[in-house]
Amino acid sequence: MTLKELFAPFGLEAPPQAVRGITLDSRRVAPGFVFVAVPGVPLPHRQPLDGHAFIPEALARGAIAVVGERPLSLPVPYLRVEDARLALALLARRFYGEPDTALTLLGVTGSKGKSTTASLLHHLLQAGGVGAALLSTVGLRLGDEKRPPVGHFTTPEAPEVYAFLREAADRGLKAAVLEVSSHALALKRVEGLSYRVGLFVSFYPDDHLDLHGTAENYFRAKALLVERTEVAVLHTALPHLEELKHRPHLLVGPGGEVRAEGVREEERGLRFRLQSPWGEREAFLPLLGAYNADNALMAAGAALLLGLPLEGVLGGLATFPGVPGRMEVVRAHPFRVVIDFAHTGKSLEEALKTLRRTTRGRLLLVVGAAGERDPRRREDIGRVAARLADLTFFTEEDHRTEPLEEILRALAEAARREGGRFRLVPDRREAILQAVLEAREGDTVLLAGKGHESTLERGLEALPWNEREVAEEALRARGL
Numbered sequence: 001m002t003l004k005e006l007f008a009p010f011g012l013e014a015p016p017q018a019v020r021g022i023t024l025d026s027r028r029v030a031p032g033f034v035f036v037a038v039p040g041v042p043l044p045h046r047q048p049l050d051g052h053a054f055i056p057e058a059l060a061r062g063a064i065a066v067v068g069e070r071p072l073s074l075p076v077p078y079l080r081v082e083d084a085r086l087a088l089a090l091l092a093r094r095f096y097g098e099p100d101t102a103l104t105l106l107g108v109t110g111s112k113g114k115s116t117t118a119s120l121l122h123h124l125l126q127a128g129g130v131g132a133a134l135l136s137t138v139g140l141r142l143g144d145e146k147r148p149p150v151g152h153f154t155t156p157e158a159p160e161v162y163a164f165l166r167e168a169a170d171r172g173l174k175a176a177v178l179e180v181s182s183h184a185l186a187l188k189r190v191e192g193l194s195y196r197v198g199l200f201v202s203f204y205p206d207d208h209l210d211l212h213g214t215a216e217n218y219f220r221a222k223a224l225l226v227e228r229t230e231v232a233v234l235h236t237a238l239p240h241l242e243e244l245k246h247r248p249h250l251l252v253g254p255g256g257e258v259r260a261e262g263v264r265e266e267e268r269g270l271r272f273r274l275q276s277p278w279g280e281r282e283a284f285l286p287l288l289g290a291y292n293a294d295n296a297l298m299a300a301g302a303a304l305l306l307g308l309p310l311e312g313v314l315g316g317l318a319t320f321p322g323v324p325g326r327m328e329v330v331r332a333h334p335f336r337v338v339i340d341f342a343h344t345g346k347s348l349e350e351a352l353k354t355l356r357r358t359t360r361g362r363l364l365l366v367v368g369a370a371g372e373r374d375p376r377r378r379e380d381i382g383r384v385a386a387r388l389a390d391l392t393f394f395t396e397e398d399h400r401t402e403p404l405e406e407i408l409r410a411l412a413e414a415a416r417r418e419g420g421r422f423r424l425v426p427d428r429r430e431a432i433l434q435a436v437l438e439a440r441e442g443d444t445v446l447l448a449g450k451g452h453e454s455t456l457e458r459g460l461e462a463l464p465w466n467e468r469e470v471a472e473e474a475l476r477a478r479g480l
């Protein structure tokens with residue numbers, strides 16, 4: 001595509017130079033790129049960066065055009081817009097040839113359960129013969145091909161989203177499952193997309209308030225997915241459910257049209273009777289945690305809406321291989337080691353209560369709290385750890401540019417007020433080793449917070465990290 005073609009809908013005359021890419025990150029600019037200068041997002045813990053300050057760097061790297069919000073005179077074509085984030089998404093969609101029009105899109109949002117539900121839905125589509133892509137926190141899928149996630153974002157920036165959809169369409173896939181965060185919706189990373197089915201899994205009002213400010217703003221951001229959906233799959237426990245029912249919808253959960261009866265937690269997973277307008281059958285899901293029945297129901301409801309047969313959906317649930325870093329069992333005997341992404345007070349509480357039900361001995365916990373995130377998380381995590389774990393090893397978790405000592409101090413103070421037992425072990429590798437060496441037969445060791453993530457952020461560094469490999473290294477040191 002040329003600059004002339006790219007900018008035509010915006011009314012800017014530009015030369016017919018070939019465009020090689022679009023980005024809002026000046027470090028990723030290469031010759032032939034369009035650089036979009038996006039104002040930063042103000043957050044309580046740091047001053048925002050402003051993309052306009054990086055225009056000189058983008059030009060030095062070979063940008064052939066710039067998009068921004070300020071009145072500027074530049075030596076290359078400059079498109080001034082009111083909303084650079086919106087322009088970034090619309091330009092990316094145009095540059096990649098509107099790939100969404102060639103795919104059935106399914107969006108998944110919610111405070112918790114997005115990754116598991118999205119992965120389950122992708123698996124059900126694949127098992128049902130519908131070639132599908134998956135864009136998720138835990139990684140990307142193009143059919144059966146696996147790729148690592150794009151950075152730390154649940155949903156990457158618009159150019160990466162549209163590039164991924166373009167590749168999915170070019171491969172002949174028929175559908176794409178997108179995990180859509182409230183950040184992605186509020187910051188316009190998925191502008192231009194409409195969904196055949198949109199799933200709203202859960203809502204916890206005390207999350208992500210550093211960006212959204214209030215629980216009402218947070219809910220409205222997530223509700224944008226429903227507004228852009230032909231038919232919504234809504235959990236019956238959602239607050240403000242009545243506000244969402246004006247859209248065509250399917251209700252899932254207690255009292256809903258798709259629900260689980262008689263959920264039984266077993267050592268290998270969950271058994272329940274799935275009831276739906278398409279029939280009722282016994283179902284098995286090889287995942288720990290009764291809450292995963294809700295995730296399975298959401299995915300099953302969406303698959304049934306798309307026309308997959310009930311028997312095929314049940315077969316897909318029974319063969320689900322699980323999600324990396326989501327209640328992932330590293331070792332079962334003589335004590336259990338489990339990795340989970342739980343990184344807020346609420347998700348940590350769910351994880352610990354789930355594991356307590358099947359733990360004969362003590363529950364040991366390794367957990368931290370991320371830097372440059374809502375500091376209230378630290379108090380929540382510290383309190384939950386003190387109440388529900390027998391011994392906690394507070395450690396690092398992407399402290400970024402915040403002093404690790406301050407984060408650990410906040411965790412310790414919250415735990416101390418609750419009367420919890422804990423140790424402060426700043427190095428995460430050492431904390432995992434100490435927990436594994438401490439464990440006895442029948443205990444469970446939960447490694448919480450990092451899950452599937454492939455980096456550990458210390459200061460300005462993003463160090464390679466694999467939680468499972470570190471846990472296995474500790475087990476070998478233990479002689480197991």
